[in-house]
Structures are given as structure tokens and as C-alpha cells.
Amino acid sequence: xxxxxxxxxxxxxxxxxxxxxxxxxxxxxxxxxxxxxxxxxxxxxxxxxxxxxxxxxxxxxxxxxxxxxxxxxxxxxxxxxxxxxxxxxxxxxxxxxxxxxxxxxxxxxxxxxxxxxxxxxxxxxxxxxxxxxxxxxxxxxxxxxxxxxxxxxxxxxxxxxxxxxxxxxxxxxxxxxxxxxxxxxxxxxxxxxxxxxxxxxxxxxxxxxx
Numbered sequence: 001x002x003x004x005x006x007x008x009x010x011x012x013x014x015x016x017x018x019x020x021x022x023x024x025x026x027x028x029x030x031x032x033x034x035x036x037x038x039x040x041x042x043x044x045x046x047x048x049x050x051x052x053x054x055x056x057x058x059x060x061x062x063x064x065x066x067x068x069x070x071x072x073x074x075x076x077x078x079x080x081x082x083x084x085x086x087x088x089x090x091x092x093x094x095x096x097x098x099x100x101x102x103x104x105x106x107x108x109x110x111x112x113x114x115x116x117x118x119x120x121x122x123x124x125x126x127x128x129x130x131x132x133x134x135x136x137x138x139x140x141x142x143x144x145x146x147x148x149x150x151x152x153x154x155x156x157x158x159x160x161x162x163x164x165x166x167x168x169x170x171x172x173x174x175x176x177x178x179x180x181x182x183x184x185x186x187x188x189x190x191x192x193x194x195x196x197x198x199x200x201x202x203x204x205x206x207x208x209x210x
Contacts, residue, residue, distance in 0.1 A: 027075035116167030
């Protein structure tokens with residue numbers, strides 16, 4: 001598929017179904033694109049679609065199956081969109097394009113030659129539990145134990161929104177910007193990385209009613 005150059009072409013791209021619950025259109029909204037008037041359209045749609053399917057089928061669908069509705073906060077960024085975000089880093093909090101290849105920029109390989117994709121989401125049913133307890137680690141550990149295809153997670157203070165990534169060479173790292181907890185929860189080689197972590201999320205599941 002060529003990069004869309006018309007409304008009709010963009011509509012056709014948006015109608016592509018990435019998994020049972022998600023379409024490509026779900027991942028193309030960008031506040032930076034809207035405010036800065038920069039089209040958020042993949043340069044290489046076929047690559048973005050391939051990555052999107054992996055991200056949806058291996059990460060987002062299992063989350064929705066367990067927890068219900070997942071809301072997308074930020075997903076695909078065209079290089080020009082992300083570049084503007086990096087240029088105004090203090091305002092938009094975007095890393096450089098090179099850092100976001102195989103991250104928010106789905107259709108470009110990273111420096112190692114790997115494909116990947118990042119999406120920022122909110123697990124809606126988790127919000128009341130998080131707002132009551134501040135315990136973001138419960139969800140992180142559940143994903144770590146039950147969705148082994150993830151590569152990175154990064155949690156944020158508002159509604160426990162978090163980046164989660166699929167990658168051809170997964171790193172398996174969990175970080176957080178939420179005050180009062182560890183900035184690095186786990187990564188390969190840490191004592192807490194392996195094994196069963198169900199004791200860290202069982203109370204959360206019961207509270208949510210799962």
C-alpha cells in the first residue's frame with residue numbers, strides 16, 4: 001500500500017482491521033498532529049500495519065479480554081509529527097525520532113534493524129483501584145506474568161496510563177514516572193524478574209471483580 005494522498009486513501013487505511021477489536025484508524029489520532037497541522041500518516045503503511053497487528057493481537061487483545069475496554073491515549077506518530085514533538089520536548093514530551101523508531105514510529109526499524117511499536121493506553125477498569133490505592137505495580141506484574149510478548153512498559157501518574165510496546169527483540173523492562181514507587185520495577189537479571197508474581201496482583205483482581 002502506498003502512503004495515502006487523499007481523504008479516500010486515508011479512509012481505506014483507517015478501515016484496515018488489525019485485530020478483532022481494533023482498526024488502524026484507532027491509532028492515528030495525535031494532538032500534536034492536530035495543533036501543528038502535520039498529517040499523522042505512515043510513510044510505509046504496510047510496515048505500520050504489520051506492526052499494528054502484532055501489537056494488537058499479542059498485547060492489546062489479551063488485555064481487553066481480561067480487563068475490558070482499553071482506551072488509547074497515544075499511538076502511531078509519523079516522523080514529522082514526532083520530530084515536532086521532540087523539537088518542543090518541554091511541551092510535548094517526545095523523544096527524538098531515532099529513539100522512537102520501532103517505538104511510536106511504527107514504520108521505521110530501530111538501529112538494530114528490528115520492528116516494533118508502542119501505544120499509550122489506559123485500562124479503564126483499573127482506574128478506580130489505582131486512584132484508591134496508588135498501586136500501579138499490580139497491573140504491571142499481571143502483564144509481566146500473563147502477556148510475555150511485551151517489550152517495555154512505562155507508567156504515568158494520570159489514571160495509570162502507560163506505554164506498552166511490542167518488539168521483535170523484546171527488552172522486558174518496566175519503568176514508572178509515578179511518585180512514591182520504584183522508577184525501575186524490573187528487567188532481565190533483577191532478582192524479582194523471574195517466577196510467579198500473583199501475590200502482587202491477586203488483591204487487585206479481586207477488587208476489580210475478576
